[in-house]
Amino acid sequence: MKKYRIxxxxxxxxxxxxxxxxxxxxxxxxxxxxxxxxxxxxxxxxCDFYQQHGQMMPDxxxxxLKEFDALxxxxxxxxxxxxxxxxxxxxxxxxxxxxxxxxxxxxxLLSDDLCPIKDKQTRHxxxxxxxxxxxxxxxxxxxIFNENTENEQVxxxxxxxxxGTERIIRYAFDRAMERRMKITAVTKSNAxxxxxxxxxxxxxxxxxxxxxxxxxxVHVDAMAMYMIRNPEQFDVVVASNLFGDILTxxxxxxxxxxxxxxxxxxxxxxxxxxxxxxIHGSAPDIAGTGQANPIASxxxxxxxxxxxxxxxxxxTIFQALKKVTADRRYRTPDSGGSATTAEVGSAVVSEIExxx
Numbered sequence: 053m054k055k056y057r058i059x060x061x062x063x064x065x066x067x068x069x070x071x072x073x074x075x076x077x078x079x080x081x082x083x084x085x086x087x088x089x090x091x092x093x094x095x096x097x098x099c100d101f102y103q104q105h106g107q108m109m110p111d112x113x114x115x116x117l118k119e120f121d122a123l124x125x126x127x128x129x130x131x132x133x134x135x136x137x138x139x140x141x142x143x144x145x146x147x148x149x150x151x152x153x154x155x156x157x158x159x160x161l162l163s164d165d166l167c168p169i170k171d172k173q174t175r176h177x178x179x180x181x182x183x184x185x186x187x188x189x190x191x192x193x194x195x196i197f198n199e200n201t202e203n204e205q206v207x208x209x210x211x212x213x214x215x216g217t218e219r220i221i222r223y224a225f226d227r228a229m230e231r232r233m234k235i236t237a238v239t240k241s242n243a244x245x246x247x248x249x250x251x252x253x254x255x256x257x258x259x260x261x262x263x264x265x266x267x268x269x270v271h272v273d274a275m276a277m278y279m280i281r282n283p284e285q286f287d288v289v290v291a292s293n294l295f296g297d298i299l300t301x302x303x304x305x306x307x308x309x310x311x312x313x314x315x316x317x318x319x320x321x322x323x324x325x326x327x328x329x330x331i332h333g334s335a336p337d338i339a340g341t342g343q344a345n346p347i348a349s350x351x352x353x354x355x356x357x358x359x360x361x362x363x364x365x366x367x368t369i370f371q372a373l374k375k376v377t378a379d380r381r382y383r384t385p386d387s388g389g390s391a392t393t394a395e396v397g398s399a400v401v402s403e404i405e406x407x408x
Contacts, residue, residue: 054088056360059120059325063098063142065334066344066393067126073346073397074124074353077372080401081357081365084408088362093120099130099138099334108133108141114149122356123327126349127334140192148186150324152317153216154223155183155296156355157331159283159303162347162377166308166387169280176284177306180231182224183296185317187216188247190293212247212292217254223320224290225262234266234287235259238275238295251292276302304331311345311386312377314352316359328356342392345384347373350400372403 060075062068075092082090095116097109108128110116117123123146129138146152161167161177191211198204221237228235237255241248252269259267270278272295278285279302291299304313310332317327330348338344350373358366376382382399383389391399 054362056088056090056121057119058090058092058356059117059123060092060094060126061097061123061142062094062126063128063334064100064130064138065127065336065339066332067098067128067330067334069126069339069342069344069393070330070346070349071124071126073393073400074349076397077350077369077400077404078353078357080404081368084405085365085368087364097142098128099133102133102138102141108138114145117146118150118324120325122325122360124353124356125327125329127330127332129334130336144190144192146327147317150317150319150327151186151321152319152324152326153184153186153220154316154318154320155181155185155293156316156318157181157183157296157300157303158314158351158355159300159307161307162312162374163308165380166312166377167306168308169283169306172283172306179279179283179286179303180227180288181296181300181303182220182227182288182290183300184216184220184291184293186293187211187213188293190297210247210294212250214254217251218258221255221258221290222261224288225258225265228265228288229262232287233264234268236268236270236275236286236289238272238289238291238299239269240272240295241269242271247292255290272299275299279303279306300331309345309386310348311384312347312351314348314355316352316355318359326356326359328352328359342394343385344393345386346393346397347377350397368404368407369400372400372407375403376400 062071102108159179161174164173189210194208196206239248241252304310313331315331354366354369376399382391382396
């Protein structure tokens with residue numbers, strides 16, 4: 053029997069609540085399938101840790117996490133800590149140090165009534181975003197000149213390496229081969245005359261290796277419009293770090309809100325553990341009230357099991373959360389319901405048990 057070690061980082065705000073439901077679901081599927089075991093280890097890192105120790109996680113955190121099979125993150129952020137401090141103190145160091153260069157975001161509608169776009173149903177919204185996750189616009193390179201003077205200037209440098217750009221585009225093409233054989237690359241080469249012109253060139257070069265895949269290059273501003281008007285035209289979308297970050301939040305709105313937005317930070321070669329998370333943030337305004345939507349966290353757990361090779365468990369969780377999402381009794385306030393975080397998690401567990 054396979055044994056997996058999962059590092060849990062509940063983090064801040066509602067992250068602690070939704071991750072508890074994800075753990076509950078994982079324990080349920082482990083029990084009913086009886087084909088693998090999971091050992092959870094929880095680490096209290098985040099903004100509370102920062103307030104006590106002056107850093108988001110301890111100095112040896114990465115060395116500790118490296119020994120796990122996967123990482124399961126709740127949320128990071130609190131008004132008491134500047135956002136750039138919390139982000140660069142935990143999430144981004146993990147992504148970069150563990151070479152989690154793929155950010156995988158499924159934009160899939162789980163129930164017809166959740167989509168805010170008129171006449172769009174589940175069959176219209178099924179997009180897989182592949183976002184470059186370790187360089188590009190979030191390379192963290194920049195400088196402030198003549199600070200606090202009238203001649204003050206700031207630079208923020210984007211870095212697009214051949215290795216980084218080729219591998220994310222090729223990964224996206226491979227996913228397109230598994231799906232509907234269509235891929236869209238997001239660009240802005242009319243204005244970004246170095247980085248995005250380079251991106252376009254490499255996309256076209258790699259496209260020649262996949263003659264069966266239908267390809268398309270779309271400027272990011274047009275892409276935002278097309279996603280609202282006709283989301284059904286898209287299958288796999290590959291984008292740079294910044295563009296992918298923005299468009300996937302738009303995608304979350306299309307699929308019903310941030311409570312349905314799950315993500316994976318993937319190291320495809322498995323040289324390091326990959327990390328899975330809901331994307332909705334820490335939502336400090338509702339933390340502790342039991343109102344947080346745990347669907348994204350549970351969906352991220354399904355993605356984690358798929359990455360670990362436990363396809364049956366991943367499908368079991370996903371089918372259960374689809375059934376629960378379609379049942380309006382189990383809608384949290386963000387979706388117009390009154391169910392609690394724990395009630396939704398328990399409903400998913402019940403659906404899992406019904407499958408066996």
